[in-house]
Amino acid sequence: MQRDKALVIFSGGQDSTTCLYWAKKYYKEVWALTFIYGQKHIVEVEHAQKIALSAGVHWDKMDVSFIGQLSSNALTDTSVVMDKDKPAEKLPNTFVPGRNMFFISIAAVYARERGIQNIVTGVSQTDFSGYPDCRDTFVKSLNVTLNMAMDEQFVLHTPLMWLDKCETWALADELGVMDIVRKDTVTCYNGVPGDGCGDCPACKLRRRGLEKYLGIRTIKQ
Numbered sequence: 001m002q003r004d005k006a007l008v009i010f011s012g013g014q015d016s017t018t019c020l021y022w023a024k025k026y027y028k029e030v031w032a033l034t035f036i037y038g039q040k041h042i043v044e045v046e047h048a049q050k051i052a053l054s055a056g057v058h059w060d061k062m063d064v065s066f067i068g069q070l071s072s073n074a075l076t077d078t079s080v081v082m083d084k085d086k087p088a089e090k091l092p093n094t095f096v097p098g099r100n101m102f103f104i105s106i107a108a109v110y111a112r113e114r115g116i117q118n119i120v121t122g123v124s125q126t127d128f129s130g131y132p133d134c135r136d137t138f139v140k141s142l143n144v145t146l147n148m149a150m151d152e153q154f155v156l157h158t159p160l161m162w163l164d165k166c167e168t169w170a171l172a173d174e175l176g177v178m179d180i181v182r183k184d185t186v187t188c189y190n191g192v193p194g195d196g197c198g199d200c201p202a203c204k205l206r207r208r209g210l211e212k213y214l215g216i217r218t219i220k221q
Helices: 014-026 042-056 099-112 136-150 165-174 178-184 199-219
Strands: 002-009 029-036 059-063 115-119 156-158
Touching: 002 014, 002 099, 002 156, 014 029, 014 042, 014 156, 014 165, 014 178, 029 042, 029 099, 029 165, 029 178, 059 099, 099 136, 136 156, 165 178, 165 199
Parallel strands: 002 029, 002 115, 029 059, 115 156
Antiparallel strands: none
């Protein structure tokens, strides 16, 4: 395994794009792996490819559509009406059970075959919808499991784990890619690039963070 190589789990959204450029800052050679998991809006895969190629990193995609077929949720099932707000005392229907577990596990096998030890994912426990597979304890436990399963020394990196969306925008700005993140990424659950539809949970969270950060940056100036 080479310590100067990293693999980024890359959706082409705000978080993974910020992580991609974070990885470029710290590693000599960066790979980006995008998953097709049965999501309604495949446009995010097209944007992921454009961003990765523009960033000058290795890009690959993998069809894991079985993930979307395992459960009924608003991101993969066209018959499910998306929750606009998080329901009380239960997970929102935008939760895709097992998604991050599968993504990270598959990415680890992919990385192993290419001599990559460092795996980067954009999950965050600070600003999220309550998804259990975005928690720090989950990532740490899976890291141990993967190392035991393959007798390797993978390191799962989560640069955004303790950052809220305002701080994530600040990191993108610090990395010099705020315009790319704002204009070229697809965070919107309805598949609208850039600032998105403005109405889905992902867009609302992204917009609140952006407005807060721009306000702070204006005060500092």
